[in-house]
Each structure stands twice: as structure tokens, then as C-alpha cells.
Amino acid sequence: MTNFADLGLSQKVLSAVADAGYATPTPIQAGAIPPALQRRDILGIAQTGTGKTASFVLPMLTLLEKGRARARMPRTLILEPTRELAAQVAENFDKYGKNHKLNIALLIGGVSFDEQDRKLERGADVLICTPGRLLDHCERGKLLMSGVEILVIDEADRMLDMGFIPDIERIAKLIPFTRQTLFFSATMPPEIQKLADRFLQNPERVEVARRSSTAITVTQRFVASHAKDYEKRAMLRDLIRSQDELKNAIIFCNRKKDVAELFRSLDRHGFSVGALHGDMDQRSRMTMLANFKDGNIKLLVASDVAARGLDIPDVSHVFNFDVPIHAEDYVHRIGRTGRAGRSGASFTIVTKRDVKFSDAIEKLIGQKVEWLSGDLSELPEPMESHENGRRGRDGRRDRKKDVERSGRDRAEHKADTAHSDSVAELESVVERVVAVKPERNAENKHSQAGRNNRPGRAQTPANDDNRDRRGRNRRDHDDGPTPLGFGDEIPAFMLIAGKA
DNA sequence: AAAAAAC
Structure with missing residues (x-):
């Protein structure tokens, strides 16, 4: 040798x-x-x-x-x-x-x-x-x-x-x-x-031998979902929470606006999350990537800007919130995990309209991807309203959980209806995440003190776009200090490590 | 049905 x-x-x-x-x-x-x-x-x-x-x-x-x-x-x-x-x-x-x-x-x-x-x-x-x-x-x-x-x-x-x-x-x-x-x-x-x-x-x-398909160390699963975005988001949260060994994850969306939206939603739900796409200002892009690499942020919602080439060692999970339109991108995306012989897991949320793309993926990688719990034909009826709670899949959920969930669905509904795809607003949230990062822990995560502590771009005109017309940060008025009250429900590994 | 890249 x-x-x-x-x-x-x-x-x-x-x-x-x-x-x-x-x-x-x-x-x-x-x-x-x-x-x-x-x-x-x-x-x-x-x-x-x-x-x-x-x-x-x-x-x-x-x-x-x-x-x-x-x-x-x-x-x-x-x-x-x-x-x-x-x-x-x-x-x-x-x-x-x-x-x-x-x-x-x-x-x-x-x-x-x-x-x-x-x-x-x-x-x-x-x-x-x-x-x-x-x-x-x-x-x-x-x-x-x-x-x-x-x-x-x-x-x-x-x-x-x-x-x-x-x-x-x-x-x-x-x-x-x-x-x-x-x-x-x-x-x-x-x-x-x-x-x-x-x-x-x-x-x-x-x-050198081309990695023609996906690394064998990566467990791949398709997950059936209805096409509505809020259902996909709920599905994603369930998936994330159910992972035992999630160290960190990249979550891919096909569009920049969806990166921004999903980021906001996960952030509101109390996840340690960052975002990366090409319309964000360069400083935020760099900071996000650095924070993700350093482990200060556990989840990174990204466009395909992050699919290829970025050297982020040791990503434990990849989630495809959207099925990539080009099958090759799937290989690149899930190639972010299972690197250097380590094991990794990937989950791709598939809806009815994605079937031709998921088929193309299986053809390209030359193997069938297993469904996590039933394929699209076994998908339960969509929820009619948020108040009904989601019907468990295969009776996985007990009643108590459903009760708990209806409250959560209300919160989710609130988060989702206050919807905005403005890039400027995403960056405003990015600023906050980055600003509070070092001191952030389970206790101060939603505190006002952390929230208003934003160094840097405050003086630049560009930053004024990041605030709403009333001249304050949009986030500051839409939910209270403990917006969604999940409390103990958030697995410890999802929280910013303030203790370590 | 997209993303990326110069101001």
C-alpha cells in the first residue's frame, strides 16, 4: 500500500x-x-x-x-x-x-x-x-x-x-x-x-470507482404521505422524533421557498434547525453551514445547493421532504450520510404525485426502496380538520397521544396559517437562530432575551427588509415566549447542547 | 415541479 x-x-x-x-x-x-x-x-x-x-x-x-x-x-x-x-x-x-x-x-x-x-x-x-x-x-x-x-x-x-x-x-x-x-x-x-x-x-x-448507486451503509426508506404541505410537515416531525440515533440531519426540499417555509415551521416547533439555500445572504449561508458542522444546529433544511460536494462528515440522517425531480440528485442527497463506511439513514416522503420520480429513483439505483409503514395504497384518509387529530397509521397511535396531538395540531395550524415565503423573513429568523446559538439551551430557547439579541446587520438597509412594516421583527408578535409548549416532548438530542 | 451563479 x-x-x-x-x-x-x-x-x-x-x-x-x-x-x-x-x-x-x-x-x-x-x-x-x-x-x-x-x-x-x-x-x-x-x-x-x-x-x-x-x-x-x-x-x-x-x-x-x-x-x-x-x-x-x-x-x-x-x-x-x-x-x-x-x-x-x-x-x-x-x-x-x-x-x-x-x-x-x-x-x-x-x-x-x-x-x-x-x-x-x-x-x-x-x-x-x-x-x-x-x-x-x-x-x-x-x-x-x-x-x-x-x-x-x-x-x-x-x-x-x-x-x-x-x-x-x-x-x-x-x-x-x-x-x-x-x-x-x-x-x-x-x-x-x-x-x-x-x-x-x-x-x-x-x-476511481464511481459510486453508481447508493452506499450500502445507508438505510433507505420511502414514507407515504398526503400531498398537503402541513401533512408532510407533520409526517416529517413524527419521523424525526421517532429516530433513536439521530445525531444530525439534512432535510432537502426542491424549492427555495419551501426551504424557508419548512425551516420556519420546524423552528416554531422547537427544533434546533438551520436553513441553507442560494437566495440567503452569504453571511447567513456561511454561518449556517459552520454551525451545522460544529453541531450547534442539529437539523439543516437545504436546497440542492447542499446536495453535492459539501464535506460535512458524519451526518446521521437525510430526509427528503420532497422527492428530487432528477433521480441523480437523490444519490447525491443521500450520499451526505453513510460516508466513510459509517452507517446512515435516509427517509424520502413520497406523495401520489411523486410516484414517477420515486420510480425513476428505484430504476437508477437498481433496487426497490422499502416503505416505512405501508405504501401509498395503504395511506389512511387525509385528516379533515386539524381538530380531529390525525388518524394513526396502522393504529400506531393510542388515544392519549391523539388528545395530545389535537392541541399540537392547533398550534401547527397557527404556525402554518401565519405563512410567509419571504426570503427576507427567513433571513431574519436565521439571524435570531445564529445570534442566540451559543447560550441557547432548553431553558432560554424561547426567552425574549435571546430573541432580541441580534448582532451584526442591524444597521444595514438590507436588514430593514428583514423586519416587517411596523419596524419590528415579525417573530416577536406571533407567539409567546413558549410558543408551542411541547416541553418534555422534544427529545433531548434535538435541543441545542447547552450543557455539553 | 428546481437550483445554482455577478453587480
């Missing part, structure tokens, strides 16, 4: 890798690092979770030890499809480049331009970019691309999906033809192959 020390990496890099606790390279690393160090072009076919990022970060660090950056002339350039992925690559440079004195510049949208410009002025060894912001800097004449020695195109197939290829071509034209190019893609459809042929010269092709 190969060892990192056998790949030709520098001492500085090797010592940082050892400090990070890695001894053995993954197949993509073992295959790509030696030729990359010899300045060969690389065509890497690998999914995230295979150690792909380090397979270009480590050789780049070694190669960058020779030479120095000049003002406005970056030496290397990495293109990523989403801001979060770009930030994640930057973190890798910090981790493995801790023994180097390299200037790393992260050029992504949604954050201040000036700070990025100052970094470019100082001379960047590594630029990590989303295409739009990079082109923006180029068009302002702030960047000279003629000094770029290494170009990395990551997640090429996803760039294609997202319509970034014209931008990538424009950027590539600005970079000298003598450069070294490292090109990565999870799949190799004909368009991507054509692109690779144009961008790469005599590349070393490194392919």
Missing part, C-alpha cells in the same frame, strides 16, 4: 498531512498526485468524498514552494461551481498549507469586493473562485491572468449543468496555453469529454 511519503510531496506538505491525521492516500490521491507533481495535465474522474480536493491541493502546495506571487498576477486558479465549495477548498489550503506562507484569495459572490481586491493587490498564489465573481474582477481590469501556471476545473459536469461552460471557456482563454490543467468531473458525458479534449494536453487519466 502506498504511503503519502512515496508520492513526491514536499516535507512541509507531508508534515501538515500527518498533523491532519492522514497516513494513507485515497486512490484518487495516489493516482493523481505523482503525475501532477511532474506537471502533467490530469483528467480526474471522481466524486466528492473520494479525497479529490486533496489530490490537487497537495501537489499545488508543493509546486508553489518555488517562486513568489506578484501583484495582480495570480499563480494558480481554481474554479468551483458554488460558493460553499470554493470556501471549502480554501479551508483545505489553510489546513495543508499551514507550513507555507502563501496568499490564498477566495473570490466568490455575495461578499465584499474590496477585501478580495486588496488580496489581489498583495499578490495571490492561489485564487479560488466561482466564475461570475472572477470575471467581474477581470472586467474591472484588476487581474492579470498571464502568470497563471496551474488551472483547476473542479466539478466540471456540475458546471455544465449550471450553464457555466461559456464562462469557463472565457476564463481559460485568458490563461497561457503553457499552463498545467487539472480537470475533475464526477461523470464523463460526451460534452464533458469534448471539453476535456479541448482543455487538456496528453492528460493522465485517473478514474
